[in-house]
Amino acid sequence: MSTRASRARRPGQSRYARLLAESERRRLAAEGLADVGRLLTQSLELEVVTSRILDSVGQLLRGHSPSLYRLDPASGALIAIAVSTSIASTIQQGFAFPPGTGMGGLAVRCREAVSSPNLLEDPRVILTPELRQRLEGAPYRALLSVPLMIKDDVIGVLSVGDREGRIFDDVDIHIAQAFANQASVALHNARLYETAQRALGALQAKNAELDGFAYMVSHDLKAPLVTIQGMASMLVVDCGDCLDERGRHYLRRIEVNIAQMERLITDVLALSRVGRDARPCAMISFSEVVDEVLAGLGDRIRAAGVTVTRRDLGAVWGIRTELQQVVSNLVGNAVKYIGDTPDPQIEIGAAERAGWLECYVRDNGIGIDPAYHQQVFEVFQRLKEITVDGTGVGLAIVKKIVEAMGGRVWVESAKGRGATFTFTWPTEARPR
Amino acid sequence: VNANGYGALTILLVEDNPDHAELTRRALETGNMVNKIIWVKDGEEAFDFLYRRAAWADKNPERPGLILLDVNLPKVSGQDVLRQIKDDAELMSIPVVMLTTSDRDDEVSTAYQSGANSWVTKPVQFTEFMDKVKNVKLYWVLTNRLPH
Helix, strand or coil: CHHHHHHHHHHHHHHHHHHHHHHHHHHHHHHHHHHHHHHHHCCCCCCHHHHHHHHHHHCCCEEEEEEEEEECCCCCCCEEECCCCCHCCCCCCCCCCCCHHHHHHHHHHHHHCCHHHCCHHCCCCCCCCCHHHHHHHHCCCEEEEEEEECCCCEEEEEEEEEEECCCCHHHHHHHHHHHHHHHHHHHHHHHHHHHHHHHHHHHHHHHHHHHHHHHHHHHHHHHHHHHHHHHHHHHHHHHHHHHHHHHHHHHHHHHHHHHHHHHHHHHHHHHHHHCCCCHHHHHHHEEHHHHHHHHHHHHHHHCCCCEEEEEECCCCEHHHHHHHHHHHHHHHHHCCCCCCCCEEEEEEEEEEEEEEEEEEECCCCCCCCCCCCHHHHHHCCCCCCCCCCCCCCCCHHHHHHHHHCCCCEEEEECCCCCEEEEEEEEECCCCC | EEEECCCCCCCEEEEHHHHHHHHHHHHCCCCCCEEEEECCCHHHHHHHCCCCCHHHHCCCCCCCEEEEEECCCCCHHHHHHHHHHHCCCCCCCCEEEEEEEECCHHHHHHHCCCCCCCCEECCCCCCHHHHHHHHHHHHHHHCCCCCC
């Protein structure tokens, strides 16, 4: 009776012990996975994440020699990106398994976890003579390989080895697969990051090239313009008497167009120069900058009979001349498009929120149809609703300067109801 | 008559664009003060004149009191011509005014670091152009005292 009871209890106890060990292992696996997950969100360094994955998998599967490979999409080779030190003599980082070879090649073909108690004698595993020789020196014979998948694509393989004869069970495979999934995300993130960095680099180079080109062309255009204007002026002075009214009319038109072309060139130069300013950023009094701009525009403001109100604006971080340009273009525009409003008003104010100043220039002029609100910030986009001087570059310059500082600019307006241009500008030092 | 005790001063104009040379000469020749203006088209010719060699070897030209130097020149750039003048013990005391359409910050600093005496941008408006060049001439020839 007691014997039977103890007999009955023994397997029960060992089952409990096994269950306990199993649940402890799952707990460790969950912890390991959470740890890797945290690393994934914190670090873009692939090495940090992959080495943590290899450590966890090796421990939890009670195997050794874990290794991680990426599948080279062009050649189909599996390239080692992380290997444990125990197999350093067999497989080094950067080592490439030819397409389809090894246990990893099998996992790629099957698109699921595969294992073998002895990969050297497994008929499913393809080995070149060179690989066989190499693996004969490896500290493992049994191997588990799980594919790294992103959607339906295999992007790599995670492998864990052990002594000959080791059978990897469902729990082993389950754990390995969970870590392989983490590894896929890490690999995928790294690849996305690299692609994004490369695209960003190319874009920056292209932008710089474009600015350089605009700068060069504008300068080269200026030299002949100096000549055309100079010769036209000398024609008036030296031969003006020989010209009749029609001849003088043609000359006037030439001069008006030269002036317009000069404005265009000056503005394109200013646009291409944004961000090239070598002067360092500093804290500047925004109120002071606005007052200077208002003084500069004094004649135009008086001529248009506009009342300007400047609120207290505080201090901001930036390059003085750039902020001046932004304010000058916005206030200049407000004056230009004030129309025949009975009591023309322009108000400049700001509100600070979390390291940024939100500055507005508000007028009660002719306003802008909401259909054109995006368009006004594009270069050479002038709304030809009324005849005013301008090149259509002013607001593009504003946008470029503001965005170079990390800010935004937008307009709120309705036709005939004035316009409010708002831009954000940093009040604290920040990288440009 | 002026700070330098003589009426006329030789001005060396280094300018590859013949139209700009014509406009600049016109501005320099306006007014009562008559100066001898030597126009050369590039840096090489400028040094031929300054060192009295090649076409100028047997012409015994006088030393210029002022050099107006364009920046965008063929062969030797204006910046290099400037550097060479300012590196030469014989020539370095001649005032050099950079006269150009460019107003690039880096180019302006480079010129001053090489010892340029002034940087003047050519404006598109001709009256402004005339005024600027005239002012340059009046300042360097009348107001300023040059070394002998």
